[in-house]
Amino acid sequence: MRTLKNILVTGGAGFIGSNFIRYLFERVGFPGAIVNVDKLTYAGNPESLDDIRQSYGGQYHFEHADIGDFERMRDILARYDIDTVVNFAAESHVDRSIFGPKDFVQSNIVGTFTLLEAVRAHWGKRRDTLFHHVSTDEVYGSLGETGAFYETTPYDPRSPYSASKAASDHLVMAYHHTYELAVTISNCSNNYGPYQFPEKLIPLMIMNLREGKPLPVYGDGRQVRDWLHVDDHNSAVWLIMNRGANGETYNIGGENERENIWIVHTLCEAMARITGNSVDSYKRLITHVADRPGHDRRYAINCDKIKGALGWTRAVAFDAGLESTIRWYLANDAWVNRVRSGEYRNWIERNYGKR
């Protein structure tokens, strides 16, 4: 068991990072400082943690910064006496990486490299530190009808997004072997839950269902993904940070493989149950659109290692998780509307200045 004193969370204004910070304060009761470093791209919204800022002001700190800024990173590591880094910061949307790969190379590869350099410069030969890197199962490529990704599966990324994540994973492991940096890596499947930017499948569908807009489904919709509730992901990350072996990678999965079209049908059914409208009135909105180039057919993740070695278990059943996620989006109109309208950009400018 490690002693983690002060944690730097990068990308903590995004979907998973903000849930992770909330998890540390509200579930773990973490006693040290938590510093959220975020560049506030379109996907970063510090309002997601406004209540945390108010309740835990003495412990919670926000720094508007780019992980690719060496001097800022080094200064923040020193100023808050950081001994633990968890790196969520990344450009994360596959579609955007197809149309504009440059930001992905910059934030995911150069950004992670710069953060590693800052950590190496600041920590030197200290051995009471940890760099945990959050990655994706997409680095393993695509599967056929059967089989699963193991921690030992060779990397075979297919999109600029997954290639940039693969490169950052390799850099983290290289710093472990070359400079003896204490590291752990986790590769997870598709997360879902509250505060996810409404461009990803589940929140996008919920928004469009709510507004009676078409539900765009890529190709035949038969692509298979594994779904993991963000709270289960974050309990796994926290366990790895505390008890994971130095230099090891752990897969985190929901063991919940579903075709995309099944997810959309299930959302229609859940929405009908919640609103009392007919299921057909929702299913009628399904619209098949041209498939994404290089669309991986199936991902499935084997997570026996984290279950066996660290005793991790999931707490959220998929049906319950999906329903609570729909209810969260319906109850948090203000958050959704601000994120989508760009109004939160004004809030960012008021609070953090123009970017």
Ligand SMILES: NC(=O)c1ccc[n+]([C@@H]2O[C@H](COP(=O)([O-])OP(=O)(O)OC[C@H]3O[C@@H](n4cnc5c(N)ncnc54)[C@H](O)[C@@H]3O)[C@@H](O)[C@H]2O)c1
């Ligand atoms: N969402 C998923 O299903 C999923 C699955 C597997 C892995 N991941 C990984 O988990 C991490 C978090 O994903 P997410 O869904 O929360 O993403 P997100 O897009 O919601 O959030 C990413 C956050 O990182 C910030 N950011 C981007 N570039 C930055 C930079 N250069 N410096 C500082 N901050 C920067 C953004 O402003 C944003 O707040 C990513 O590394 C992603 O690759 C996500």
